[in-house]
Amino acid sequence: MSVHGKATLRLLDKADKQIRALPRPVKGAIYDFQYRFRENPATPGLQFKRLQGHDLLYSARVTSDYRALILHAGDNDYILVGVRARQDVYDNLDRFRTQINEVTGAIEFLEIVPSTEIDAQPPETAAVPVAAPEPESAPPSRPTAPANAPDTPQSMFAHIGAEGLRELGVTEVLIPSAMAVDSEETLLRLIKYAPSMTEEVLLALADGKGFDEVLEQITRPVAVPEPVDTSDFGAALRRPATRVSTEDTDLQDAIEDPFNRWKVFLHPAQRKLVRRSYKGPARVSGGPGTGKTIVALHRVKYLVEQLPPAKRKQVLLTTFTTNLVADLRKRLLELGGQELVDRVDIVNIDKLASRIVTEAALGGRRRRINDLQATDEWRDMLVELGETSWDAEFLSAEWNQVILGQGIATRSGYFRARRAGRGQRISRAQRARIWELVERFTMRLNEKGVWTYRQVAETAARVKAEQAAKIEENRRREEEHGAVFLHRQEQSWAGLRYDYEHIVVDEAQDLSPAHWTLLRAMVAERDDDIFLVGDTHQRIYDNHVSLSSLGVNIRGRSSRLTLSYRTTRQILGSAMRLLGDESWDDMDDQSDDLAGYRSVLTGPPLRFLAAATPEEELDTVAEVVSGWHRRYGDEAAVAVAAPTKSMVGEVQRRLLAAGLRSVTIGSDAAEDSGSVHVGTLHRFKGLEYRHVLIAGAADGIIPRAAVTRLRDADPLRYRRELQKARSLLFVAATRARDALVIAWSGTPSPFLPQDTESVSSAQGGGTIDGALFAPDNAMF
Template sequence: MSVQGKATLRLLDKADKEIKRLPRVVKGAIYDFQYKFRENPNSPGLRLKQLKGNDRLYSARVTDDYRALLLHVGESDYILVAVRHRSEVYDNLDRFHHQVNPVTGGIEFLEVVESATVRAASGTPGTSEPSGSEGPGSVDSPSAPVADPAPEPGAERQKRSEPEPSGEPPRAHGRPLLAGVSAEQLRELGVAEALIPLALDVSTEEKMLGLVEYAPAHSEEVLLALAEGKGFDEVLESITRPVAATEPVDVTDYSAALNRSTTRVTTEDTDLREAIEDDFGRWKVYLHPTQERLVKRRYKGPARVSGGPGTGKTIVALHRVKYLVEQLPPGRTKAVLLTTYNRNLATDLRKRLLDLGGQELVDRVHIVNIDSLANQIVAEAAQGGRRRWISDAQALDEWQDMLSEIGETRWDADFLNAEWSQVILGQAVNSRADYFRARRAGRGQRISRAQRAEIWQLVERFTMRLDEKRVWTHRQVAEIAARIKGEQAAKIAAYKDDEAQHGGPMLHRLDQSWANLRHDYQHIVVDEAQDLNPAHWKLLRAMVAEKDDDIFLVGDTHQRIYDNYVSLGSLGVNIRGRSSRLTLSYRTTKQILGSALGLLGDEAWDDLDDGSDNLGGYRSILRGPTPSFIRAATWHEELDALAAQVSEWRGIDGDNGSIAVAVPTRDMVGEVERQLSKSGISSVSIGPDGPRAEAAVHVGTLHRFKGLEYRFVAIAGMCDGLVPRRGIERFRESDPLRYRREIQKARSLIFVAATRARDALAVSWHGSPSPFVPTSVASAPAPSLDDGLFRPTNALF
């Protein structure tokens, strides 16, 4: 076939995973190849030619020794499916398989060699290893497909010695892993046809991992779910049906397949360097069909998406912002608000949205953390005058000082500060009468009407104290901002009511200026929704009209690390019937996930709307090493072991900011940094706006890790009295609900930190371990320093 003029070239998902393993010089040549091919695929230097016996598969020259395998999908459209040494391209061409999957309708590419070694690239997003990961490794067995080892930089791909074919497919020893599943059922689930006989023959999990490492992504997810013991009906319902084509699939129509969401390719003319080397670049070019449906759905009001760490909630939120902006009429206004709890997350969201849609998209979106938004509103309204900010911890100190000064002993500072913050400020309570009627769901300790009167009197005295000192808290400002915007929303509603009832405003009742009032935004998208307090939600509810697609929020209450408990329905954000869950982790390995879930324990978790939530069905198809759980005799010994582990990781990762250490206290941050410095390791602390530098080991308290991601994470100081902090014991008897909430918060902190790790996790302690550490791990014999403290002592929880 002769192609005239320019061509389009896309990269099939998972092809990048193999390209990363090629010698550096070959990768550089691929980047040059893509531009030359797009400009003129018939350039003599590219040597484009159709492979014998295959009407769609072509080869083209990348270097003297390497060839690009290209799938021609129609007209001038090509997909780069693999890059091979030239000796592998022209021999045994029947090992290359491509198809339009009859169930999902997506394009898939698969290579099966004589030893059943399988390479494949295809399918749905997010199921491959994170950028930079080497995956679970290969299994060199004649009965299981395996992947080539990564070649050394500059080295040629080595030919493996393959066993002589016997004329019959090899049989696995022992009972097949998928015993009880038929070939027809695998077809119904959408497994690639070439993999079915191989999958039915596999007898060990290790061999199954070798089979699916480069298999089409949908086949990988299905086969691993079955291998883990899930039944046919469950896999059909949770994995296959969400991505199944809604119309009959013509398996010969590759052009139509290219346009389906189940064909995961880079967008036209996307730079291969970006798709291969940039972590977020992989995310921004596609969504899993399950996610895409959530992004592009029209909701009859507020909607929520929940899911565990690494399930792509933030990515869904960012794509939702892009989708909403694309529906807006042309203009210059920032009609969409994208908000989250803290500053470093807001900064990260801005960068990611810029990567996703460019400056034109960012110009239509107000990206700000929620407290900064409240500050802007209060400042513009000139309320409160010039004041100094104090933290929640400083506010608690003020409560303690005041109670000591007046000799109050009936109420403790912790309880009063929480009552003031969560109930009075959280619900924008402005009078004693309103406080008598306020809901206190979840506050635990019951109080009488007379006690509410006493508390209100103390709260009034406390706020006067802050006024006199010219200080205030972020919670106070959020309440003021919510009140300001609530009054504005009430005026808008009154004006519209007059218009509806009388054909226009009744000027004797309404100020003409009300006609110019508008809601601040057309749409609001909230990331990390579990961390917002009630005043925040009242503020957001007032800033957008109640209509279709008004508020879209993503979050996970298992990752709540602040004392913010809300009932969204009671605050005017009605998500009932419009809630969805994501269950597949694209970041965390199965091994890390199992340990992290163990850290959560058996606590009950809320769903932000007076119901319960859980991580049932939360899973990962990524594989990695078993996390290490290690005890040391002293903090000094633990620091020595930590430095040794970080040094080992740096040998794998270099010094590019993909290693992090999390500790319970600020003092420990400095001690870890000093220990790493003594070992010649550069490190930086994580502040409110994120790490101060990228090319160093990041060290921070557990609270600082929300929204971050690393290849390697160490959690140090997992000791009794530190995790959870010893001070909460006083609530065990006096306020059981509060005690349980404090335990939950501590578990969430550890859960968040543990699930920041993509490839490896190490948890250590000195002295007595945290009660969160399972007995089986905590009681294991402590290895000596010479053995390396950060070696696994136990498998998953």
């Protein structure tokens, strides 16, 4: 084949795993190789040539001793499927397989090695062991039950059978080996370099998922409805199931860090959601690390690309947590460059509301206060009035969620207000008294020259709702009479338009009713108007909403992501148990769960460390963190989460005494990668670290002791507070990428496995809920 000019070079999913095992100098050479190849594959120094016995598989020179294996997918499209030692390439030509999966139509690459030889292979060899090798030139067969695959109770997939695995999309040549799997060790060895689809299916089945569940959640979303042409690699490249990096991606990100793969590869399920057209608002949910944010960012890019150029910012990207905004901006810049960022308004939702109120010249010079400060004001006022019928937390939530959330401005309006989900029922007389207290409270804030962010959001929502009403009225009159018939006093309406063409919301579960009312008024109701991603299992604020009641109708347009890219299987399983048996809502009066939530990453189990006293616990924290730093140095990426600000200070002082630098995670995530990051549990939203230690996980702290007093007085509110505390612990636990430790002194939190009480000291040993508990010197 003669090749001239520039080419696209993509990286096939999972090839990065094999490449990362190569010597560092070789990896460095790959970065240089990719640029040279893209400029001109025919450059003489690359020695680009087709491999003997293969129609579409080529080799190219990376170094004198290593060759890139490259699949030609048609035209100028090429896929890097691996890098091997030069001699291994030419000695094993008959073992390489480039094929198209008959179920998904995806491109797959395998190096088939008999299982009897796999242990002798060097670590950088991306070889898949098979139960029995096939003849050299024979195409993959379709046996219904291979004679050498024991269909016995010892086989992990005996209940599925070979035909069932085939229907689920397992690579044909690996079905005999899959049927021979009888332990997790054998399974992990098989899937290490198996195609991604095979890996996901087998792990899901091994986790106890049934055939129908795996078919619905994993296979069906990427299955090709029509017969697959297994010779058309160009068509296969364009299918969502073929996981390759984008043509302009620097392969370094995918190769250097296994947890960066999600930044380079859009999972087929993700790509489908990004490019779909929705007949109105749409929602994507999923557990931590499933790529919800990357879906939101790619969705922003996709929407912008569909719009004609304009001088204004046409798409809004917003979220609740302040420290996530800078991260969203940075990642969107990496994804699409400055030209993309210039067309997107990336702003925290409360800052957006403040901007609207300021532009409308409302609020004067009043200073903003947050929810905690507002609750303190409620508490002070109740003490001054001698009011004991209601507590500050209840009144603050009632004011925020019902009165401000629904934009209620009158006493009679409050009498008619819907209080779904608020728990404690209140009579008409009680509503009258609450309204009196609310009026006193707002006067108190006015006198002090302050107002809450919730008030600002409600005011901004009112401003934009009035504007939206004028826009719609203007449109109606133009349709009926034409613009020339508009009355003179209405001419000011003519220039009005909605603020954005599209709105994308990250961490949607954290927004309040007033926030949603504001967003609904800033974009016209039409196709693809609002796209939101979130997970109610990570709701750590008192924001419970029914989206349909606020004009954001997502029913019939909701999707779920279930594959975690950040958290290992071991940490994920333990973190999910922290959620208990609670029932979770879906932000629209329905229930939600994490069914099918899984990970293909593996690592050490969650570890629990008990201490007799708070001082001993702080010593344990310092020992664990020191151990991580001794082993990994500045690349340890360590964080310590604590339930209170006072404990954050205590942890930092103890780390300093141990000779460790630390920084506090503030409203903006700390950038100092060489220090230990320490912060309250709330501050960990949206962050990720290789190693995380959660301290203070004791009874009476997580959850707070005050919560137990609500058990009988207000059962629903009690349940909500428990859910919030569980979510907070769950969020912090799932920030860990490689290792997670949970420590406490005294009695452990009731959210932890019950048999943790059997651990009496951080110097002891034992097994807790299937997780290894070991002395400090055995942990690293």
